[in-house]
Amino acid sequence: MNLSFMYKEKPFISNSTMATWMTLSLQDSSSPMMEQLIFFHDHTLLILTTIVALVSYLMGSLFFNTNINRNLLESQTIEMIWTITPAIILFFIAVPSLRLLYLMDEINNPAITLKTVGHQWYWSYEYSDFSSIEFDTYMIPLNEMEDSSFRLLDVDNRIVLPMNTHIRMIVTAADVLHSWTIPSMGVKVDATPGRLNQMGMLINRPGLFYGQCSEICGANHSFMPIVMESVKTNTFISWISHLSEAS
Numbered sequence: 001m002n003l004s005f006m007y008k009e010k011p012f013i014s015n016s017t018m019a020t021w022m023t024l025s026l027q028d029s030s031s032p033m034m035e036q037l038i039f040f041h042d043h044t045l046l047i048l049t050t051i052v053a054l055v056s057y058l059m060g061s062l063f064f065n066t067n068i069n070r071n072l073l074e075s076q077t078i079e080m081i082w083t084i085t086p087a088i089i090l091f092f093i094a095v096p097s098l099r100l101l102y103l104m105d106e107i108n109n110p111a112i113t114l115k116t117v118g119h120q121w122y123w124s125y126e127y128s129d130f131s132s133i134e135f136d137t138y139m140i141p142l143n144e145m146e147d148s149s150f151r152l153l154d155v156d157n158r159i160v161l162p163m164n165t166h167i168r169m170i171v172t173a174a175d176v177l178h179s180w181t182i183p184s185m186g187v188k189v190d191a192t193p194g195r196l197n198q199m200g201m202l203i204n205r206p207g208l209f210y211g212q213c214s215e216i217c218g219a220n221h222s223f224m225p226i227v228m229e230s231v232k233t234n235t236f237i238s239w240i241s242h243l244s245e246a247s
């Protein structure tokens with residue numbers, strides 16, 4: 001059964017989001033959560049850059065300075081300043097960080113649920129809201145690649161999800177630890193045998209979003225990618241009803 005029947009021609013290529021050789025920073029966001037994470041990254045990086053610049057300057061000027069003041073053995077004032085200032089700086093990193101942490105944990109009344117199970121070495125998916133819709137996704141091997149395929153990143157059956165919809169993702173594993181992730185959506189959840197992990201997702205644009213298993217899980221760890229196709233709600237409904245009829 002070919003599940004990607006509708007979009008075999010890959011109309012969203014220009015809209016696909018993955019890590020490439022030029023990706024030095026984070027991928028473009030495809031969810032409000034990732035937008036916030038990028039903002040937090042930039043915020044923290046600015047603070048770090050300031051600290052590194054200041055400390056480097058101070059160390060440099062101390063290194064090249066031969067002046068000694070033998071009356072200056074202690075200074076309560078400067079010690080207060082260089083103790084309290086870093087504490088305040090840490091506060092301005094910790095508060096937005098905790099805010100994001102709890103925001104990511106929030107599951108906001110999801111409209112649909114998608115369950116994934118990590119196996120050595122493929123992912124299987126279940127659309128639990130619909131009857132008997134489940135399939136496996138394997139990486140497309142080199143000898144079966146098409147011209148438009150992305151090497152080591154494309155799969156035979158993509159997961160299709162509606163955009164602008166609250167989605168609950170349930171993650172577990174059948175054999176060893178795996179980790180399910182889509183970096184552009186800012187989600188990464190460990191797939192643990194005997195345990196169900198969940199997370200909330202909201203996709204805010206159409207496209208193809210790529211991820212890879214992120215927990216060393218054996219010989220073919222690098223070869224169990226994740227491809228998500230984000231579509232309009234109507235398209236999703238016709239896709240899922242076509243699947244229901246087929247099964």
Ligand code: CUA
Pocket residue numbers: 118119121177178179213214215216217218220221222224
């Ligand atoms: Cu599955 Cu690494």
